[in-house]
Amino acid sequence: MGHKPITRDKTVALASQSDRRLAPSAAASWNDVCAEMKERYGWTPYVTSAWRDQDTEQVRIFTSRHTLGNHKGKPGYSTASYAVKTWNGQQWTLKAGMANASVPGTSPHGAGIAVDAGKDGRSFSSFTDPNRVQFLAVARAHGWTDTTGRAVSEPWHFDYEGPADKFPTTIGEKMLPLNLASANKTPVVGDAVLVLQALLTARKHYKGALDGKAGPVTRTALGAFQSAKGLKVDYLVGPVTWNRLLGIA
Numbered sequence: 001m002g003h004k005p006i007t008r009d010k011t012v013a014l015a016s017q018s019d020r021r022l023a024p025s026a027a028a029s030w031n032d033v034c035a036e037m038k039e040r041y042g043w044t045p046y047v048t049s050a051w052r053d054q055d056t057e058q059v060r061i062f063t064s065r066h067t068l069g070n071h072k073g074k075p076g077y078s079t080a081s082y083a084v085k086t087w088n089g090q091q092w093t094l095k096a097g098m099a100n101a102s103v104p105g106t107s108p109h110g111a112g113i114a115v116d117a118g119k120d121g122r123s124f125s126s127f128t129d130p131n132r133v134q135f136l137a138v139a140r141a142h143g144w145t146d147t148t149g150r151a152v153s154e155p156w157h158f159d160y161e162g163p164a165d166k167f168p169t170t171i172g173e174k175m176l177p178l179n180l181a182s183a184n185k186t187p188v189v190g191d192a193v194l195v196l197q198a199l200l201t202a203r204k205h206y207k208g209a210l211d212g213k214a215g216p217v218t219r220t221a222l223g224a225f226q227s228a229k230g231l232k233v234d235y236l237v238g239p240v241t242w243n244r245l246l247g248i249a
């Protein structure tokens, strides 16, 4: 079981921490979680790690916590169910006292759909931390779960399971402008449309297919979103509308 890694250009920066990145719809959801936490409880969750490059950072994390070979049961090694893993055809064993680390290329962090989170610049360190309990109640309502975090004894790890991230995204740093003004006559096609459809789905304005092809249904959903946000209904997706969709502004 694993998650398909995405490259940095397919991620976007988080509103609260520009040095942390996620896939667009996970980022949009995270920005919503932060806004609601701030409003309800007066604090913003802190992200210690979000998207991670699997060829560099995940390799570094994995190799710093594991030793080549199967050493399960020997002193100095973890006895957890996930202690022994196979990477590049060889077995590796988790060292005692180390947090779990996914095999490079399989981490949900590589897919841009996971955060390691906490408060005040550090990760949650306990499942019973009252701040974590507050946080999880809000995050769950936005599509985040701690199922994997519990399975690997990580109180700080959360995955986004919203419907919008079951497909690849290719928008990234530069939010491509889209013009859907005549989409009812000539469909607008492309990966940026896929991202738009995903975000409109997450915003509950779109119930159509995630097919990267914007026709009348996508156009109407975009207009409804712009109207609901008090924006000019021009069917143009420029910086203002992208940021609204991402929950940044």
Ligand SMILES: [Zn+2]
Pocket: 109, 114, 115, 116, 156, 157, 158
């Ligand atoms: Zn994690």
